[in-house]
Amino acid sequence: MDAIDTAVFSISLSIHKDNTTTFSSIVFFELGVWDL
Secondary structure (H helix, E strand, O other): OOHHHHHHHHHHHHHHOOOHHHHHHHHHHHHHHHHO
16 A cells, blocks of 8 residues: 555544444445555
């Protein structure tokens, strides 16, 4: 991952660390975006 992606992932993790469903959705979204 590049610096921007790492930062976004870290922010997403810190925001959603208590909501695993939302976090998982973000992870899948991120993976989907980077697969395009």
